[in-house]
Amino acid sequence: xxxxxxxxxxxxxxxxxxxxxxxxxxxxxxxxxxxxxxxxxxxxxxxxxxxxxxxxxxxxxxxxxxxxxxxxxxxxxxxxxxxxxxxxxxxxxxxxxxxxxxxxxxxxxxxxxxxxxxxxxxxxxxxxxxxxxxxxxxxxxxxxxxxxxxxxxxxxxxxxxxxxxxxxxxxxxxxxxxxxxxxxxxxxxxxxxxxxxxxxxxxxxxxxxxxxxxxxxxxxxxxxxxxxxxxxxxxxxxxxxxxxxxxxxxxxxxxxxxxxxxxxxxxxxxxxxxxxxxxxxxxxxxxxxxxxxxxxxxxxxxxxxxxxxxxxxxxxxxxxxxxxxxxxxxxxxx
Amino acid sequence: xxxxxxxxxxxxxxxxxxxxxxxxxxxxxxxxxxxxxxxxxxxxxxxxxxxxxxxxxxxxxxxxxxxxxxxxxxxxxxxxxxxxxxxxxxxxxxxxxxxxxxxxxxxxxxxxxxxxxxxxxxxxxxxxxxxxxxxxxxxxxxxxxxxxxxxxxxxxxxxxxxxxxxxxxxxxxxxxxxxxxxxxxxxxxxxxxxxxxxxxxxxxxxxxxxxxxxxxxxxxxxxxxxxxxxxxxxxxxxxxxxxxxxxxxxxxxxxxxxxxxxxxxxxxxxxxxxxxxxxxxxxxxxxxxxxxxxxxxxxxxxxxxxxx
Numbered sequence: 246x247x248x249x250x251x252x253x254x255x256x257x258x259x260x261x262x263x264x265x266x267x268x269x270x271x272x273x274x275x276x277x278x279x280x281x282x283x284x285x286x287x288x289x290x291x292x293x294x295x296x297x298x299x300x301x302x303x304x305x306x307x308x309x310x311x312x313x314x315x316x317x318x319x320x321x322x323x324x325x326x327x328x329x330x331x332x333x334x335x336x337x338x339x340x341x342x343x344x345x346x347x348x349x350x351x352x353x354x355x356x357x358x359x360x361x362x363x364x365x366x367x368x369x370x371x372x373x374x375x376x377x378x379x380x381x382x383x384x385x386x387x388x389x390x391x392x393x394x395x396x397x398x399x400x401x402x403x404x405x406x407x408x409x410x411x412x413x414x415x416x417x418x419x420x421x422x423x424x425x426x427x428x429x430x431x432x433x434x435x436x437x438x439x440x441x442x443x444x445x446x447x448x449x450x451x452x453x454x455x456x457x458x459x460x461x462x463x464x465x466x467x468x469x470x471x472x473x474x475x476x477x478x479x480x481x482x483x484x485x486x487x488x489x490x491x492x493x494x495x496x497x498x499x500x501x502x503x504x505x506x507x508x509x510x511x512x513x514x515x516x517x518x519x520x521x522x523x524x525x526x527x528x529x530x531x532x533x534x535x536x537x538x539x540x541x542x543x544x545x546x547x548x549x550x551x552x553x554x555x556x557x558x559x560x561x562x563x564x565x566x567x568x569x570x571x572x573x574x575x576x577x578x579x
Numbered sequence: 580x581x582x583x584x585x586x587x588x589x590x591x592x593x594x595x596x597x598x599x600x601x602x603x604x605x606x607x608x609x610x611x612x613x614x615x616x617x618x619x620x621x622x623x624x625x626x627x628x629x630x631x632x633x634x635x636x637x638x639x640x641x642x643x644x645x646x647x648x649x650x651x652x653x654x655x656x657x658x659x660x661x662x663x664x665x666x667x668x669x670x671x672x673x674x675x676x677x678x679x680x681x682x683x684x685x686x687x688x689x690x691x692x693x694x695x696x697x698x699x700x701x702x703x704x705x706x707x708x709x710x711x712x713x714x715x716x717x718x719x720x721x722x723x724x725x726x727x728x729x730x731x732x733x734x735x736x737x738x739x740x741x742x743x744x745x746x747x748x749x750x751x752x753x754x755x756x757x758x759x760x761x762x763x764x765x766x767x768x769x770x771x772x773x774x775x776x777x778x779x780x781x782x783x784x785x786x787x788x789x790x791x792x793x794x795x796x797x798x799x800x801x802x803x804x805x806x807x808x809x810x811x812x813x814x815x816x817x818x819x820x821x822x823x824x825x826x827x828x829x830x831x832x833x834x835x836x837x838x839x840x841x842x843x844x845x846x847x848x849x850x851x852x853x854x855x856x857x858x859x860x861x862x863x864x865x866x867x868x869x870x871x872x873x874x875x876x877x878x879x880x881x882x883x884x885x886x887x
Binding site: 343344369395397398400 | 598599600601602603604777778779781782783784785786787788792796797800801
């Protein structure tokens, strides 16, 4: 059996929270931003990660590329655990995994030309490459993402949001990575531009055989692009399933609530459809509910949900749900 | 359709053209600076003062340590500014040419200001950027050192140094340089803290760019605006410090002089009707300060247009 490109096992990220009034020897409170996430990312596959703000999506992505201290393990396809590497050893793997950021303009250095920005990964990971060759490569990748190569000497503030995101994509692709981590790459863009950027990502994935970890809070975008989708809530996985199964047959009440909130561009259906409104606010991640973290807002919660945390239950080989009472949505509505 | 295909052709031609030059933030700042009248006036004053310091000696008929025995002792009657005697700015009590002495004093004052400010820029920027970027314990250690040094009354230390090691230009430069970088490092650290959390720094870290390169390639270029403004405003402060030291009689040694020393001498003899001995050095002193302050203000407006 071949290894997956990347396998995350029980990844946890916690932050120490100190109050100014705390004495220096008081142990700091722990905030578990990401709590035991595991997944496998096969070569050429796209995994979508969804969840509301503050559920740990971006934290998970930052932990995977070792921008944050995390525990657990992340196994690369050659069998190395990325979390055990020194920063110097990690450098080789950084070339294999590149990130696209949420805010297209803010992620580009305003004092650098587009050419310099896109060339930065090359200068870091291919230090022996000559200046002419580097420039040729930058031009080629600019053309690949739909930018005019003769704009190589322009500055980021001279481009629109969509073009800036293309520059970000070009910078990620210039070192030919295997894994592309997209941290909400389209949420800061207009809808029409979103479609273009998603289209570009799809095209690149097909042509270059990229593996993509796609983080978003927009379900329709994720549905369009992902092979598999993972739903997070308060740093924990709620449900993970192939995209088609998750959207047609969601089994976790949280996923069902999320899906019912997606607007449908048809007033007739929109008027008659039932929205599962969740009660209450997102609990503080400092004091998560006991047992199942979702129970405080879950329409199906019973006394059982408060004590032991639910086991992962698997309805078929690839559909995992973390719930005591998984079931189809109809049952809930009816 | 015909028109459309023509349009397509011209578009294709346009895209095939050579590289378009981008307009950098620097070019924008330069345009804003050149439109600022007060700043341009300040720049003009500075250019005038610098030319005076560099080439004034070739106009002077006397050197700065030559004594004109004809006017010695009768400076009030014979030592006034005049073209015939060659003392354009008059003489001092000893009969030394004030024009040559003002040129020389301006040289020293500018040198002290610029060198003090240059030390501040190099040391202060590196110190502040390192402390700000790495944060945590390193930051604490480095910035507490700055706090301790700032708590020492520097004028007192400077005077002690000059008294202990004798009056010399090197000592003066060292003393001024020693204190000038402290404020700078604080400002740079603050700016670095806010830059550190920008997305493009995060992007560089994700790419795997080493910390030192991030400071050099991303932090420093984005600091230059603040640093330039602060450095231009620091130059007049350095000149003022030097003048104060010279006014106390501890600055450069005779026959060398500085604007501060000349002003001090001039103010001492004002009662004897030799106003020119105060007026000319003071004029150049004030012009230099005005020039630097106007240029500094202009740079600030040009470099962060959002703050206006």
